[in-house]
Amino acid sequence: MELKLKLTDYRTDVHNNWCPGCGDFGILSSIQQALFEMQLNPSKVAIISGIGCSAKTPHYINGYGIHTLHGRAIPYATGLKLANPELEVIVTVGDGDGLGIGAGHFVHAGRRNVDFTVVLYNNEVYGLTKGQAAPTLNIGVKTKSLPKPNINQAINPILLAFAAGYTFIARGYAYEVKHLKELIKQAISHKGSAFVEVIQPCPTYNDIHTKEYWSGKGNIDPKTGKEVPRYYKLEETGYECIITDETTEEEYLNKITNFIKKAYESGNRVPIGVFYRDLRFATYEERLSSRMPTYKISPPAKQEIADKKGNLITNIDKILEEFAI
Amino acid sequence: MSKNFGYSWLIGGAQGTGIERGASIFINSVAAAGYYVFGKREYYSNIMGEHSYYYVRFDKKPIRSHVERYNILAAYDAETIFRHSTEALPEAAIIYNSLLKAVRLSEIPTIEKRLRNEISKKFNLEPNKLNLSLILEEAEKNGVKAFPVDYTEILTTVSKKTGESLSELTIMNNIIAVASSLALLKLDFEVLVKAISKTFGNRKRVIELNTLVSELAYNQVNSKGYSNEFNLSLPKLENNSKRYILNGNQAVAIGKLAAGCRFQTYYPITPATDESNFLEAHENIEIKEEISNLINEEKEFLKTEGSIVVMETEDEIAAITMATGAALAGARASTSTSGPGFSLMVEGLGWAGMNEVPVVITLYQRGGPSTGMPTRNEQGDLRFAIHAGHGEFPRIVLAPGDVEEAFYDTIRAFNYAERYQLPVILMLDKFLANSVKTIEKIEANKVKIDRGTILKEDELLKLKQAGKEYKRFEFTENGISPRVFVGTNNAVFWNTGDEHDELGHITEDPIIRDKMMEKRMSKLLTASKEIPMEEKLNYLPATKPEITIVSWGSNKGPILDLIELLKDEGIEVDYIQVRILNPFPANELRGLLEGKRWVDVESNYSAQLAGLIRENTGLKPNYYIVKYNGRPISLDELYIAVKRTITSEAPTRQVLRSGA
Structure with a gap:
């Protein structure tokens, strides 16, 4: 019988150099706890990141950690997962990483529904290059290192993920670690591409949406006269949006309308939780299996390609016959 | 001189009217008659309407190149003749559509202004005065035989017989041109019938129609006595050896399957995409039966068949990074692209170099820079492939020179990638990718699989x-x-x-x-x-060489044919083909080149290989022969250029400019 893995088994001893108070700590901790609670074998876990503060995540997790190029984590992850579908693949990207330079890959992942999880660290700024505006920063906002207020509108990550075709869409908050951990567990368990946006304060460069801001500073509930957080949990409102093959067109329209309303909520009441689940689409792995019957049992990384003497074992004679005179 | 070139046939027409299919039937016919073939395709970056042509040379002995001349020009539009009428060999035949004699040069919008002016000037007539009749008359004055074929009569007859509409049948103009050519060559009609069947597979109706059209074309050519007027003929040759006809795209694709490549990514780009399409069409892979039995005894999970995942990605950055991801998981993985796509891949190349990931990139060069000439040939990316990326990291660059090498070097590319844990760039070009050649055999086990050191x-x-x-x-x-x-x-x-x-x-x-x-x-x-010397370069020594030709990649075809041609004249030349361009075989080359008179032959402007040789060995060629007009080097122009270096009449740098 296997020994039960401890939480520390998912940690490394690499010195963590994120700024004190960084929201990344909460996300890292949520991922480690999720892996621990799911008792996933670290050798079957691959954490793929891009570039930026978020991209250091894999170095702090004991699992195969692939720290890639700016914006390119998703295609690396796609290749890994499709070559060996038994891997549990988690992509950690930043807002600039995932929705700026990597926006194309982010969108195209939605078309494929590869069975992996994308966690988007959204602090609205490019932290590692000292606080420039990220694609998720609202127009008119001037965070502290911007010389002028932001001149671009913000991308709505939830709606973009929906339009792209992600089949599981959620949002968490970096300092709601337990809640976020549960979201990540659900995302990992989901069959298909799961997207988790994480609202994350950047204590160094985002002086607008700070930890205090999100916890409710200046947001007074008129009934109680007390400060209340600027986020709320969707599940506590009874909200749910699950689309299946049985969903009628009318139901679908109702659900989607509701979803879009939730996705647009901002300001003092930002929803966190699971926004959307779509169970209608086969995963990319299943689509490949339907064309290639042996894909599942011998995916690309598991196939023998030579005998012990190094003789190639692929039968090319039949193919060559197509070209025979 | 023409007899040394064997037979040459050219079919031309508007893109989208079945040029390639027609050429394929022609090739299958002459190959079935026992001849070796070489076929080259020239086309515009266009889907419909622009002029496209296919050149086929065939001979009793193996051939690997083209000449810019023909024995037969098979045309069903006027433009082809306007463009190619002056490339005829003495006593060549031009097959044309008799209804088009009145078409004037001014009526052909797809002929570029520059060419229109040139043709107009050559015939000393304004474009609106110069018609096809005049062009043909001029050709006949030079000894060419022009054979009018009534395409419409044939198609009308077929339409009446079969009930197919005439407009549906016009696509079969190509087979009329092909059949008329083969009738001129007095090829046994049954050979053509078989070639039609082979080309169209199980499409019974299409085969019937094509056969009927061919029969009528044969009848027309014979009844008009054309075949007697034409002095070449194509007797069936005895041939017992097994032969295949392949192009470079296909050779690489089959090489990848053989090498055990199980993950391929691509973003559509000419002239690379055919490789990936081929792989996708063959995504379910058979494993040799004797081996699968053996493995099944050992491991139950492994079935007799495998598969390759072929991914069309959102861009080339995704293509290389996705392939790299698959390689990290342990699959032999690769991507395939051309210059513009490779430009995008460079950051991924650097990452693979930095992280020591074995990933293979097939780089099919085409005319650059930028979009350049998407469907034309060039070897302009050599320096780029060797240096691509910021910072310094190792990569291996290799360049096969022909279809056979393309197959074997593809397997080697994966071996090098895994043994040395680095990206490998396998360089071909449009000429090698799109040209077909008869090959005798592929020895699947000539190159063993070497996966390097892997801990389990x-x-x-x-x-x-x-x-x-x-x-x-x-x-x-x-x-x-x-x-x-x-x-x-x-x-x-x-x-x-x-x-x-x-x-x-x-x-x-x-x-x-x-x-x-x-x-x-x-x-x-x-x-x-x-890496042994024979994988780094090919050296074809001569006893008393007049000069040493140094080159790389697809120029191998015309160079080998040239060597034979010169041998017939009693002239010997050496040939060194550099196949591994990085790490550069400096010592080997220095040993071979020191004290020699040598000429560098390349399809680019700046003689990039010569530059690398000088950088790595200090040696400089006596002559340069370069070409960058987008057309591959032809045997006839190379013959003239190299001969001038032998007789020392050549300037240091000769630029080849042939090709339509």
């Missing part, structure tokens, strides 16, 4: 039990650290594009940086030492 789960367990940690980038003497596939039990590792320590974690420590840089770069030295 049980070995890692032992390491763990010994209290040792697996280090992905462990410092070793030859620079190669044992590799582990992502997902292997009893290990984890880290990768990063940042400089890293042995475990793969980020470091900026100057001492580790030095050691890691030296470890990575030393793999090139290891590769240089281990």
Whole structure:
């Protein structure tokens, strides 16, 4: 019988150099706890990141950690997962990483529904290059290192993920670690591409949406006269949006309308939780299996390609016959 | 001189009217009659309407190149004749559509202004006065025989007989041109019938129609006595050897399947996409029966068949990074592109170099820079492939010269990639990719599979039990650290594009940086030492060479044919074909070239290989022959250019300019 893995088994001893108070700590901790609670074998876990503060995540997790190029984590992850579908693949990207330079890959992942999880660290700024505006920063906002207020509108990550075709869409908050951990567990368990946006304060460069801001500073509930957080949990409102093959067109329209309303909520009441689940689409792995019957049992990384003497074992004679005179 | 070139046939027409299909039937016919063939395709970056042509040379002996001349021009539009009428060999035949005699040059919008003016000037007539009749008359004055074929009569007859509408049948103009050509050559009609069947597979109706059309074309040519007027004929040859007709795209694709490539990515681009399409069409892979039985006894899970995942990605950056991801998981993985796509891939190339990931990139060069000439030939990316990427990292660059080498070198590319844990760039070009050639055989086991050092789960367990940690980038003497596939039990590792320590974690420590840089770069030295000379270059020595030709890639075809041609005249030349361009075989080349008179032959402007030779050996060629007009080097122009170097009449630099 296997020994039960401890939480520390998912940690490394690499010195963590994120700024004190960084929201990344909460996300890292949520991922480690999720892996621990799911008792996933670290050798079957691959954490793929891009570039930026978020991209250091894999170095702090004991699992195969692939720290890639700016914006390119998703295609690396796609290749890994499709070559060996038994891997549990988690992509950690930043807002600039995932929705700026990597926006194309982010969108195209939605078309494929590869069975992996994308966690988007959204602090609205490019932290590692000292606080420039990220694609998720609202127009008119001037965070502290911007010389002028932001001149671009913000991308709505939830709606973009929906339009792209992600089949599981959620949002968490970096300092709601337990809640976020549960979201990540659900995302990992989901069959298909799961997207988790994480609202994350950047204590160094985002002086607008700070930890205090999100916890409710200046947001007074008129009934109680007390400060209340600027986020709320969707599940506590009874909200749910699950689309299946049985969903009628009318139901679908109702659900989607509701979803879009939730996705647009901002300001003092930002929803966190699971926004959307779509169970209608086969995963990319299943689509490949339907064309290639042996894909599942011998995916690309598991196939023998030579005998012990190094003789190639692929039968090319039949193919060559197509070209025979 | 023409007899040395064998037979040449050219079919032309508007893009989208079945030029390639027609050529394919022609090729299958002459090949079935026992002849060796070489076929070259020229087309515009266009789907419908622009002029496209297919050139086929065939002979009793193996051939590997084209000449810019023909014995038969098979045309069903006027433009083809306007463009190619002056490329006729003495006593050549031009087959044309008799209804088009009145078409004037001014009525053909797809002929570029420059060419229109040139044709107009040559005939001393305004474009609106110069019609096809006049062009043909001029050709006949030069000894060409022009044979009018009534295409419409044939198609009308077929329409009446079969009930098919005439407009549906116009697509069969191509087969009329092909059949008329073969009738002129007095080829047994049955050979053509078989070739039609082979070309169209199980499409019965299409085969019937094409056969009927062909029969009528044969009848017309014979009843008009054309075949007696034409002096060439194509007797069936005895041929017992097994032969195949393949192009470079196909050879690489089959090579990838054989090599065990199980993950291929691509973003559509000419002239690379055909390779990926071929792989996707063959995504379910058979394993040799005797082997599968053996493996099945050992491991139940492995079935007799495998598969290759072929991914059309959102762009070339995704293509290379996705392939790299698959390679990390342990699959032999590759991508395929052309210059513009390779430009986008460069950041991914650097990451693979930094993280020592074996990924193979097939780079089909085409006319550059920028979009350049998407469907035309060039070898302009050599320096780019060798230097692509910021910073310094090792990569191996190899360039096969023909269809056979394309197959074997593809397998080697994966071997090098895995043995030395680095990206490998396999360079071809449009000429090699799109040209077909008769080959005798492919020896599947000539190149063995070498996957390098890979640690498996049980070995890692032992390491763990010994209290040792697996280090992905462990410092070793030859620079190669044992590799582990992502997902292997009893290990984890880290990768990063940042400089890293042995475990793969980020470091900026100057001492580790030095050691890691030296470890990575030393793999090139290891590769240089281990790779045998015969894989680095081909050397074809002569007893008394008049000059040594040095070249790379697809120029091999015209060069080998040239060597034979010169031999017939009693002239001997040496030939060195550089096949591994990085790490550069400097010592080997210095040994071969020192004290020799040599000529560098390349399809680019700046003679990039010669530059590399000079940089690495200090040696400089006596002559340069370069070409960059987008058309591959033809045998006839190379013959003239090389001969001038032998007689010392040549200027230091000759630019070849032939091709339509």
